[in-house]
Amino acid sequence: MASQWVSGMSINSQQSYDVIVVGAGAMGSAAAYHLAGDGQRVLLLEQFATGHTRGSSHGGSRIIRYTHDKADYMRLMPPLFDLWRQLEAESGQPLLQMTGGLYMGPADEPFLCGAQEALATLRHSYQVFAPGELADAFPQFCLPAGWLALYQAHSGILAASRCVETLVRQAVKRGATLREQTQVQQITPMGDGVRVQAAGPAGHETFSAARLIITAGPWAPRLLALLQLTPPLKVTHQQVAYFAVDQPDLYAVGRCPLYIFTALPHYYGFPIFEKPGHVKIGLEMVDTVVDPDAPREADPAAVDELSAAVAQTMVGVQPRPAQVDLCLYTETPTHDFLIDRHPEHPQIAIGCGFSGRGFKFAIGFGRLLADLATSPPGSYASEFWLPRFALTQFLAG
C-alpha cells in the first residue's frame, strides 16, 4: 500500500527513515520485505545476528495448514500459501513443502469439531477416519477408541530459518537497511514520528522515522513497557525433539503427512524433513514461564511426557529422542495474535503474541503491519486484518 501520509514527513538526516522495524524474526523481516517493496525507506534493527536461535523463528520446519477451528483464520490461508509461493519464485529458494495434514483427537474435541464446521463452511475438502480405518491409509498412527483423524490436503512445511533468511535478503535487495547486533533501548514518540536509541557495534546511536513497527517476539513486553503498554503476554519455554524411526520410508514426505494430536498432551510433528532418519515432534508446554535472556536447558519431565505419548500413538518410532532443541512462545490469554497500533501513538504499530501458530501467517502479517504503519490512524484496510487482533481485545481482559 503506497503511503502519502508517510511521505508527507520531512526526512533529511542519514539516520532517518520512513519506517523502523524492531526485530528481524519472521514478523519483522516480513514487514521490512513488504515495506521495502512499497518503496519505503526501511531500517530493520536486530539485537542479535539474523538467524539466531534465541527467539521463536529458528529451526528447519513450521506447519502451515488451512485447518483451523475458526473460519476467519481459515479464510486467511489461501492468500498466505500464494505469498509464500511468490517469495519462492522471486528468491529461487525452496520454502514450502506440501505434505497433507492429519489432525487427531477425541471425536467431540472442540478443535476438531470447529475445524470440520469451518472446512465445510468454506468448502474445503477433507476426510474423516475412525481408528479402525486409519491403518490402511496412515499406518504410522494408532488411535484410542473414540478418537478420529481428520485429513486435509492443504497442509505443508515451511523451512522456517530459510524463510526468515530469504525475507531478510529480499528486503535488503529491495532497498531496506539491516543493522544486526543492534539493540533498541529507548523509544520516544516525537510529534507524528518517533526517535529510537540503540546500542550496537558502533556504540550508541539514535535513529528517527515517521513510523515504527515493534516485532520483538518474547522481548515485546519489555519494549512495550517503555511505551506504557502492558498487554497480558506470557513468554514460555518450548522444546522440540528428534526421534529416530525404524522404517524411514514409512515416515518419508509423500507417505507421511504432518500430524497434530489436539487432545492432551497436545503435540505435533513432521515427516522426515530436516534430519535424515528422524521425525521432529514437539509437545506444547503451557506453564513454563521464563525470562527470554535467562539460560535454559531441556526439561527432562517434558521429554518423558512426549516420549510416553509418542509410544502410545505412533508406530516404529524409537522411544527416546536423539536431540532436543529449545524455542520460546509469546502468548496472549486467548491465543489470538495482537496486531494493532499504539492507542496514544498511532505512528507505532505492534505485532506480538504469535505463540506456537504465528509462523505460517508471517508473510501476511508483515503485509498487515506494513499497512498499519503506512495508512492513516483508524484505517484497518488490509487483506490480513481481523478484528480479533485489536489491542482492545486484550486490554479489556
Ligand SMILES: Cc1cc2nc3c(=O)[nH]c(=O)nc-3n(C[C@H](O)[C@H](O)[C@H](O)COP(=O)(O)OP(=O)(O)OC[C@H]3O[C@@H](n4cnc5c(N)ncnc54)[C@H](O)[C@@H]3O)c2cc1C
Ligand atoms: C517450538 C516452536 C514451534 C512452532 N511451530 C509452529 C508451527 O508449526 N507453525 C506456525 O505457524 N508457527 C509455529 N511456531 C510459532 C512461530 O514460530 C512464531 O509465532 C514466530 O516465529 C514468531 O515470530 P516473531 O518475529 O514474533 O518473534 P521472534 O522470532 O522471536 O523475533 C523477534 C526478534 O526481535 C528481536 N528483538 C527483540 N528485542 C529487540 C530489541 N530491543 N532490539 C532489537 N531487536 C530485538 C529478537 O532478537 C528477535 O530476533 C512455533 C514456535 C516455536 C517456538
